[in-house]
Amino acid sequence: MSSQWKDSNEVFDSRPTYRWVILALSWLIYFAFGLIHSTLSILITPVMNDLNLTYSQMGVILGSWQLVYIFFAQPAGMIIDSLGSYKSLFLGVTVISLSAALRWFAVSFESLLLSVALFGIGGPMISIGLPKLASMWFKGKERSVATGVYATGNTVGSIVALSTTNSFFMPVLGNWRSVFVMYSCIGLVTALLWFFVGWRHQNSNRSRPMAESMKGERALDVISRLFKKRNIWLIVIIGVTSFLVSHSLSNWLPTILELKGMTVSEAGFAVSSLKLFAILGSILIPRLPYTVGSKKRAISLTLFTLGVATLVLGVARGPLMWIGLAVAGITMRGLTPLLMVTLMDLPYVDSKQMGVVGGLYFSIGEIGGFGGPFVLGLLKDATGSFYSGIIFIVVVTEMSIIFAALLKADADDRSTQEN
Numbered sequence: 001m002s003s004q005w006k007d008s009n010e011v012f013d014s015r016p017t018y019r020w021v022i023l024a025l026s027w028l029i030y031f032a033f034g035l036i037h038s039t040l041s042i043l044i045t046p047v048m049n050d051l052n053l054t055y056s057q058m059g060v061i062l063g064s065w066q067l068v069y070i071f072f073a074q075p076a077g078m079i080i081d082s083l084g085s086y087k088s089l090f091l092g093v094t095v096i097s098l099s100a101a102l103r104w105f106a107v108s109f110e111s112l113l114l115s116v117a118l119f120g121i122g123g124p125m126i127s128i129g130l131p132k133l134a135s136m137w138f139k140g141k142e143r144s145v146a147t148g149v150y151a152t153g154n155t156v157g158s159i160v161a162l163s164t165t166n167s168f169f170m171p172v173l174g175n176w177r178s179v180f181v182m183y184s185c186i187g188l189v190t191a192l193l194w195f196f197v198g199w200r201h202q203n204s205n206r207s208r209p210m211a212e213s214m215k216g217e218r219a220l221d222v223i224s225r226l227f228k229k230r231n232i233w234l235i236v237i238i239g240v241t242s243f244l245v246s247h248s249l250s251n252w253l254p255t256i257l258e259l260k261g262m263t264v265s266e267a268g269f270a271v272s273s274l275k276l277f278a279i280l281g282s283i284l285i286p287r288l289p290y291t292v293g294s295k296k297r298a299i300s301l302t303l304f305t306l307g308v309a310t311l312v313l314g315v316a317r318g319p320l321m322w323i324g325l326a327v328a329g330i331t332m333r334g335l336t337p338l339l340m341v342t343l344m345d346l347p348y349v350d351s352k353q354m355g356v357v358g359g360l361y362f363s364i365g366e367i368g369g370f371g372g373p374f375v376l377g378l379l380k381d382a383t384g385s386f387y388s389g390i391i392f393i394v395v396v397t398e399m400s401i402i403f404a405a406l407l408k409a410d411a412d413d414r415s416t417q418e419n
Contacts, residue, residue: 019137023146025190025197026130027153029093032187033126034157036100037065037119039183042165043176047112050176057109061116063370065099066247068120070366076124077359081352085133088125088355090195095122097187103180127362132354135344143344144286147337151282155333159275162268226353231346232360234403235339238299239361241400242335244368245306245393249274249313249332251373256386260317270325277329285334286341295342299404302338306331307397314390 040047041062048058080088099122102115130150138146161183169179226232253274257267288298309331312324339361343349349357376389 092125
């Protein structure tokens with residue numbers, strides 16, 4: 001296998017059509033990611049009943065992979081830069097598929113916890129490996145398009161899990177364990193497809209060693225140099241806000257809407273609508289810099305709009321609330337691809353370093369993903385209402401515009417002006 005993947009540290013100047021095949025497989029990888037990580041949240045009741053779990057134990061299990069993710073994301077980034085995107089993505093999809101399959105054997109809180117936590121090891125290999133891959137294969141506007149397109153795979157995977165698991169697959173397969181095994185098989189098939197795509201391109205005579213520019217430079221020296229760059233840290237801090245809003249709304253929005261008077265089915269429809277608008281945001285928002293002429297302006301505008309939309313979604317009712325839901329979905333999901341494109345286009349960050357930089361982004365960003373839902377729940381218990389939590393999200397989002405305003409000019413390299 002190692003001989004097949006000797007080019008794992010290479011940048012490819014590939015045939016124009018082939019990079020779209022790579023993008024299609026990238027989308028499928030993120031689809032498997034979204035499918036597997038979203039499934040447990042909608043199988044809570046049968047899993048809890050079967051394993052005799054308490055709500056507190058289930059809460060720990062649901063958050064376990066994100067906690068592991070926080071600590072593993074930075075090491076994962078270094079591993080990705082060492083092994084290359086092809087090996088790393090193959091390993092990542094294999095590990096998350098194994099995480100799903102092992103849930104078949106869960107007989108207790110501890111065994112289910114370990115199987116879910118394993119997702120936090122494979123997950124970073126995917127969410128960090130895909131931006132690195134996009135930075136290798138695409139440039140300029142195409143890079144923004146590619147980043148937005150593969151990001152929709154995660155959302156579509158979540159929608160499929162939410163819409164088909166309880167309504168179709170549970171009745172057909174008979175139990176929740178079989179559902180996880182089936183989704184694991186989908187992940188493993190994706191891993192095999194990716195393996196053969198990587199193998200096929202091994203012998204491309206259009207590749208050149210990425211390691212050439214690293215000659216004589218130690219990895220730790222590269223990390224030290226990059227981590228002194230102000231723009232990297234500013235984008236990472238804004239990323240915390242992105243994760244905070246996304247995870248908070250994803251976890252608490254159904255409950256918020258039910259407290260507004262919606263039925264369970266109506267709230268489910270609303271959440272599904274949010275995810276559909278999120279697909280649109282993943283495609284449109286990364287291209288916003290080409291409309292407003294600056295990544296700094298694009299990030300600031302997205303943050304401002306997201307804050308206003310979240311406030312409207314949280315406090316309004318009727319048609320105005322649905323407008324807030326649509327705008328929040330577009331801006332919430334589009335912000336992370338926009339930030340990743342900004343990182344890719346920094347003049348001192350190239351594809352060989354995207355693993356390390358992406359690891360920093362996701363490891364710190366997931367602090368917001370883990371802490372946001374916790375703070376909303378804490379404020380709900382303290383005040384008896386979600387309004388205080390909504391205000392908290394809005395204030396954090398709008399304050400993040402300050403960090404966007406501090407971005408230096410090199411956050412807008414010449415690719416923003418390319419046609």
